Amino acid sequence: MSFSFGSNIRMTVFGGSHTAGIGCVLDGIPAGIAIDLDEVRAFMARRAPGGETSTARAEADEFEVLSGILDGHATGGAIAAVIRNTNTRSQDYSGYLETPRPGHSDLAAILKYGKHHDIRGGGHFSGRLTAPLCFAGGVCLQLLRACGVMVAAHILTLGGIADKAFDPLAPSGEEFAAIEANGFPVILPEAKARMTEKILAAKADGDSLGGVIECVVAGLPAGVGEPMFDSVEAVIAHAVFSVPAVKGIEFGAGFAAAEMRGSENNDALFFDENGDVRARTNNAGGVLGGIATGMPVIFRAAVKPTPSISQSQKTVNLKTRENTQISVGGRHDPSILPRAVPAITAAAAVAIADLMATGRFL
């Protein structure tokens, strides 16, 4: 079903950009798991707008937990969280039912739902729904960490600038910490400076930028993932494509593997000093046959540039049936990348938590 994801750990997301509230119901978190809501808040704050590279719409994204957590622990009931929409300017959007924005869901949504589509702020297609996704992800990150599993992501490339990639064999906690410390999700401080510069330049041009996000799942036990249709790759991809603006995903060497020979791409195995089986390279991205190998799971997601730009664009007027032009006003992110990083982290965390529950690793 469209607003639910997962089998044994399932999140259900609701709301739209300008509805009274948005939120999430998270079912399947085992009773007794400790959940620190301040930590969830801190994680969500990384997604919330703020700073010169993001939209001017100020939303504190304060959530209220209605059920499922008592005295800091999951009760076994469904965890429900609600976030109020407060800073909405619906009048900005009224015209898009007539003049759909290029690169947006407007046209497809109108054709799907008809005149009752809630187009305000993009309705339920808005990136705003990644706030409840991040709530669910924030809870799952704590569950995973209790099992020794870490999920982290950063902007790998943006506007031609590259951050340092994770070590595919042994991603380090220092890198994870750097991402959170920088106030901008990259490992290298200089990447922050240069990417910010690129975003502001695009903004000045009334334009926007895309980029690539790299995500790692470290500590995932070998054996997680189900054969055939619920592989680690399939389930993560399903979740990650649910983050708006994602247009591609690749695991390990990914598209580069398509240009390799088997002798290059196969990861050689060996016993490490602890007697554990390890691979000398990680072209597989930690997944073979759809099953986690015990090596870090690594994937990259391609994020398109924000479609809302103030430059004039060609579109149609569905009422007059004429070709026309549009300049998208309102408050938009010149690049969604910084805020998409926690969203993709959250999607991966929920997917992994569900796979671990299914495989009885929880």
Add this chain to the structure above:
Amino acid sequence: MSFSFGSNIRMTVFGGSHTAGIGCVLDGIPAGIAIDLDEVRAFMARRAPGGETSTARAEADEFEVLSGILDGHATGGAIAAVIRNTNTRSQDYSGYLETPRPGHSDLAAILKYGKHHDIRGGGHFSGRLTAPLCFAGGVCLQLLRACGVMVAAHILTLGGIADKAFDPLAPSGEEFAAIEANGFPVILPEAKARMTEKILAAKADGDSLGGVIECVVAGLPAGVGEPMFDSVEAVIAHAVFSVPAVKGIEFGAGFAAAEMRGSENNDALFFDENGDVRARTNNAGGVLGGIATGMPVIFRAAVKPTPSISQSQKTVNLKTRENTQISVGGRHDPSILPRAVPAITAAAAVAIADLMATGRFL
């Protein structure tokens, strides 16, 4: 569940490389739909081994339909098809429980299932399970065609050789026909010759090749796809990652979109001569907000090189706990790409059929 895919049209696949049989149960095909089993056979023949670029294991892949089709029409019951495994040489595989093959599922499967893992021929991780997938896809292709929807795929690049890409605005039936006519799934005859040469060269080196497959869904009505977690991209990606060896997927401009500005990436809209809204480019790959726009849906999948190669590779012996070497014998495809094309077509067809059923477009 791992061996089932889909909600309103659901396929359940069973079997392993060397089990007595493999097969598929397809539930949800509306009663009364005409199904030409010879056409399904012809589609599956494109996946079956044969020719100099594929494995020497000869499997006719003759299926028997046990239920669900009567007098050439779906009855509304579950459609079950069984394919016998005939040409199995299980002794080839016995050692891999001790010495897992690099790049294969062996190690992960052993860690997941323990000693009862059916490692013969890779068990249920074998590419052989794409035969029943192709049965399901072959049926869904006919269902889709009856609704005006065509799905086609070809090898876009392999070993540095590129086929002609589909026209992203109007993929042509001639191209679809060429792919099937060539005996090798490319549009350009010269691509066949040059790719075959590359595959044979890799084979001669005891090595293998990966590549990229491009797939198009033409005629998909605007509005197909569900918001948030069941987008066209998410559901297709889920299905396509279920085809062994797929390591990446991108829609429309995909990873290239990550390097564009919004003004480049947004597809301008206009009224065409028939008064229909069309886009001047198709960077979106026919999907915005997760919903089909009415433009062709286009995606590319990265397929890694076959991990089974006769060259010596480094691995471990789980019994002696020593590092060792392995040369993978048996009968393998030096490149799985030609046979992966119908598998990916089938995965996309089932995914699209399920989305259309869910969205009540059937």
Add this chain to the structure above:
Amino acid sequence: MSFSFGSNIRMTVFGGSHTAGIGCVLDGIPAGIAIDLDEVRAFMARRAPGGETSTARAEADEFEVLSGILDGHATGGAIAAVIRNTNTRSQDYSGYLETPRPGHSDLAAILKYGKHHDIRGGGHFSGRLTAPLCFAGGVCLQLLRACGVMVAAHILTLGGIADKAFDPLAPSGEEFAAIEANGFPVILPEAKARMTEKILAAKADGDSLGGVIECVVAGLPAGVGEPMFDSVEAVIAHAVFSVPAVKGIEFGAGFAAAEMRGSENNDALFFDENGDVRARTNNAGGVLGGIATGMPVIFRAAVKPTPSISQSQKTVNLKTRENTQISVGGRHDPSILPRAVPAITAAAAVAIADLMATGRFL
């Protein structure tokens, strides 16, 4: 998943008796369907406590719709409703973790969840969660009515008193109206008086009463229901057993059919004056082979007496490991039957709406 029900129309319920709030997310209601929230409120008011036969806990059950409805119509997004818990007295419940109440979920829940079980008011096992169920049902009732389908229920028997049964061949709108008009869900006014008397007598004895609820689905098109595992009976039963205190369900003649011969039980078919095929009796309860026949669907649910009674009962003290006695204080319904009627109506309505969506009757 435990807190979600349905495939194509899916409700997700959250909350516990004494959590900050309870609520419901309803996914799959087609865009454009008119939804009158005052009518939903009126339906829910029939479930809310009030009157001499129910608990003294006063809860207005005012809901707030956070999303999914705009200008009185479904938008196609998930419909979320939240109800605040206001009148909670959690101190009433603290001891039940040590001394579980006979007939309650206490013991099973403690064994399932451990010390983090939210036992306040019965936690998520409370009948209070039928409030969000009734929200979902209230919306689905409107969707169904728009398709010509009516769902109604009443107390058939309670404390030895019987109401008039629905006409199994042609249940009448007058009967449906009477149920709602009486302020007590029975057809006959005298049944209200006599049942109320029985309930008050039980209450005076510190005891409680069960009863049987009869429910009819009128106007259901022939063909609704899926073969094998998603029959009309299976799906309704699944939903109805989710209403606390239900211990049995039967369709049509039900357990009485088990004592009949085929010649008695089979419903004879004939063409009525309009040329429609009808049955002369309705022992089948409107379902054959799991599929709706076009006759009214009729079922009866057995509801056990409220387990909370003030009489002294034998139980155990899990801390001291000694047998002991308990008298359940707090505010309880001496008979849950009047309030269970809308809950069962709601469960049936959601189940039928989901089946109609699955069968593409919506």
Add this chain to the structure above:
Amino acid sequence: MSFSFGSNIRMTVFGGSHTAGIGCVLDGIPAGIAIDLDEVRAFMARRAPGGETSTARAEADEFEVLSGILDGHATGGAIAAVIRNTNTRSQDYSGYLETPRPGHSDLAAILKYGKHHDIRGGGHFSGRLTAPLCFAGGVCLQLLRACGVMVAAHILTLGGIADKAFDPLAPSGEEFAAIEANGFPVILPEAKARMTEKILAAKADGDSLGGVIECVVAGLPAGVGEPMFDSVEAVIAHAVFSVPAVKGIEFGAGFAAAEMRGSENNDALFFDENGDVRARTNNAGGVLGGIATGMPVIFRAAVKPTPSISQSQKTVNLKTRENTQISVGGRHDPSILPRAVPAITAAAAVAIADLMATGRFL
């Protein structure tokens, strides 16, 4: 989906009465579980026709396992079993598309599927599909037994004759053994004789008999079952209503509980001699709040009389649009009860196995 049941252990059933074959795919059985196929065969033999009280259609119900079991153990792959239909007389059925049989699925199926409905032998509505259900159940019974859980059923009443009921506090292995030993599923040998007599009398009259089946799940750990929508009762009821001819189900005291007061119905708790918490009665049928209490789970299912009877019955001719009469020829069971016992046992076993997998009790 209609032909699949279960979440973490899922069975998919296919076929129709007169299709080439019928079968089952069972997904989720943990790798390494020992499965004795001869024992599955013996279980299925109890369902197979044979003896004077059943149909003259002789079907050995020999199954072939195509995958998922190797050397007597589950591999972790999907277990697929196929049963050939051999003894079919399709010509018996051709007229029912015109003249639907009262009490049968014929009319509803024709209205649902149209002219492509496979009416031969009742198509996929045939009781014959309980053969693959029994295969799945036979496997799950072994899985459950390995966890200390036993499922057993018998005919409780038929034609006014009652068998001894299970001891609701401590059902005995001797009773389970008696049921299997009698060649007729009752505990008391005299019940066999008298019920057989009743069945033969009905048969002599060209008529049929229904009855009530009682089923017990012994040894189920407390805590199995999920709150709200996946209670033990809901999931078992869903599965059991999938057995054709079931029209009612009740747990514990069931409909009798509806006539009790709380002081009677509540099961008093105490510490037994081993220090375990037990109940002095089992009106709850081993389930409170939807969760297993640790007491035996007990339910009863009402089975209607076989609708196929040779007596003349009133029906319609859909072609001539006239009322008419029908006498159902062919080969039918004068009472399905003896063969429904293993089917209901199987349904309960699969439901319980799925609940245990979901609750991580496996």
